[in-house]
Amino acid sequence: MSNNSNHTFLEEVLGIEHLTTTVLRTMFITINAIFTMLANVFCICVIKRTTHLGESTKVFACSLALADFFVGLMTMSSIVPSVINYWPFGEPLCHALINMGMALGNLSVIFLTCLGVDRLVTIKSALRYNRMLTKQYALTVSVLLWIFIIGCYLLLVPSGPPIEYRPHLAMCVHTVDDEGIIFLLIVSTSSYIIPITIAISTYIYLIIIARRHMCSIQRQIPYGPKPKLRGSVLMFTFATFFFVIAWTPLIAGVLYEGIARAKIPTWYEFFATWLVATNSWWNVIIYARSDRAWRNTAKRLLNRLLFTSNIIRTPTASLQT
Template sequence: MACRIRDPARETQPNSPRAAENSTDLESSCSNAGNSCYPENSMRFNFTLQEQAADFYVVLPVIYSVICAVGLTGNTAVIYVILKAPKMKTVTNMFILNLAIADDLFTLVLPINIAEHLLRYWPFGEILCKVILSIDHYNIFSSIYFLTVMSIDRYLVVLATVRSKRMPHRTYRAARIVSLCIWILVTIIVLPFIIFANVYTDDLEIKSCGLNFPKPERFWFKASRIYTLILGFAIPVSTICILYTMMLYKLRNMHLNSNARALDKAKKKVTVMVFIVLAVFLFCWTPFHLATIVALTTDLPQTSMVIGISYFITSLSYANSCLNPFLYAFLDDSFRKSFRKLLECRTS
C-alpha cells in the first residue's frame, strides 16, 4: 500500500492500498492538491490516461474479486483445519496459521478496495481508512516475517537432525509466543503508516484515503518507500537466503549418521513445503519491491504500458494471499487428511 506525493502540476494514477510501492514514476504519480500522499491504485487519471486505461478499470475489479473469493475461502479453510484438527497443532503449522490470518484479513477488506476502485472516491470515513491502510501494511510485513521465522525454524530442525540432537524448547507454546512477538514487531513497524493515514479532499472535491505526509513531502515519500523496502524485503529476504545457503552447505558437507540420513521423511517434506511457499512469495512480491527501486531511481513517463505493468505487479502481490492454501493442500498430506476428516464429520 503506499502513497503518492502530490504535485500541483498534474494528477494521475490510481488509488489502492498497495500502490505507491509499484509506481514507476515518482513525478507523475502525484495529484494536484497540496501535501497529501495516497495509495497507488487510485482511479483518477488525466483525460488521456483515462481513455488509455479504460480496460484496466473493467478487468481489475474482476481480478480482485476472484482473489478475494479464493483467498478468503482458502485461508479460512486453513485456519479452521489447524485450529480444529489435533494432529495439525505443530510448530510449523502455528506459523502457517498466522500467515493465513494475515492473508485472510487482507482478503476480507479487499471488497472495500474494489468499491473504492469502482466509485473513484473514498466514501467510508477516516477510521476505516486507517484500518484498511494498516491491514494492507500488516499483510506486507507480517507475511515475510512469518516466512523468515519458518525458515529459521527449518534451519534449526535440519541442523539438529544432522547432529542427532533434540530440541526440547521447540514447542507449540513457544511457537505461539514467537508469533505474538512477530505481531507486536509488525505493529511497531506499521505504526507510522497508521499515524499518517487519513482522508483528504483534493482540488476537485474528491475524497481519497491515503498517507498525508508533512513537508517536505518528497522526502517523506521516498523515506516511506525505502523504509518498506528495507524492513519489508531486503533484511528478511537476505536473512532467509543466508539461512538456506548455510542449510544446504551443512547438508552437503556434514556426514549423516544412519538415523539422520537425508533427514527424516516427514521433516524433509515440511522443509520442501516451506521452501516452495517462500519461493512463491518471492515470485509474487519481488516485482513489487523492484518497482519501488525503479520509482526511486528513474523517471518513467506514465504511458498505458507503464500503468498496465503497475497494475499487474499490484495484482501479483495481491494474488499471493490466495495461493498458499493450494500449496498446503498439494504438498502437505496431513493437511489434506485433516481437511477431509473434518468435512466427513460435518457431513455425517
C-alpha cells in the same frame, strides 16, 4: 452533423470500455478477496488437524495464514471504490489500510523465517526440539510479533507521506514526491529486502543441512530407498520462493520510481500490486502440492464437510418429498 455523430459514437465506445474495465476489475477484486479468506480459514483448520507438524510449527503456520486472511479482509475495502471510482471512506482509513498492508506483508516474511528456523531446529536438534520450541514459546513470539509490527506501522500513519487514491488500482497509495519516495525506499528496504534476504538465507542453509542429513542416512542404510527432500521443509521453502516471486515486481517498481524519478505504467502497477494480494491464497495450493500428509488431511476435512452437508440436506429433501 457527422462530427457530432462521430463524437457521440466515440463517447459510447469509451463508456462501454470503461464499464467493462470496471466490471472485470470489481469481479476480480471480489473473487480474490472471498477466496483468500475462505482458503486461509480452510488452511488453518487443516494445519490444526495435521499430526506430522510440531506444535510450534502449527502456531507459526497458522499465524502466517492469519496474516494472509487479513490481507483478503483488507482488500474487501477496494470493492466499493472499484465500482464508484473514488474513495468514499475518508483519509484516516486510507492511511490505516496502506500501513496495515505493509505490516501484513512484513509479518508474512517474518513468519516464513520463523518456520525456516523451526524446521532447522527440528533437523539439527531433533531430540531437544520439543523442549526448545514449545507451543507456549511459539504463541508468545507470535503475539509479540503481531503487536510490535502492527503497532510500529500504525504509528507511521500520522507521520507518513501524503496519500492519493488511484482508480486503476481501486486503492490508496503513497504519493511519489520527494518525501514519499524516501519513505517508500526506507520501508521497502526494512520491511522486504532485509527480511526476505534473511528468510532466503535461512532456507538455503536449511536445505543444505537437510541434504547432509539425507546423505548421512543413506550412508547408514546404503541399500535402502534413496531419501528425498519432502514434507514440511519443501512446502515452506516453496512458500518462501513464491512469496519472493509475488513481491519482487512491486518492490522493483517502487525502487524504479525512487531511483529514476519516473512513473511506472498503470498496467504494471495494477499487475504488481494485485499479484501481491493474490499471493495470500497461494500457500494453500503450495501446501497441497508439496506435502502429502497435508493433502491427505485436507481431503479428509473436505470429505467430512461434504458428508455433514449431505446429512443436513437429506432430512429436508425427505420432508419435501
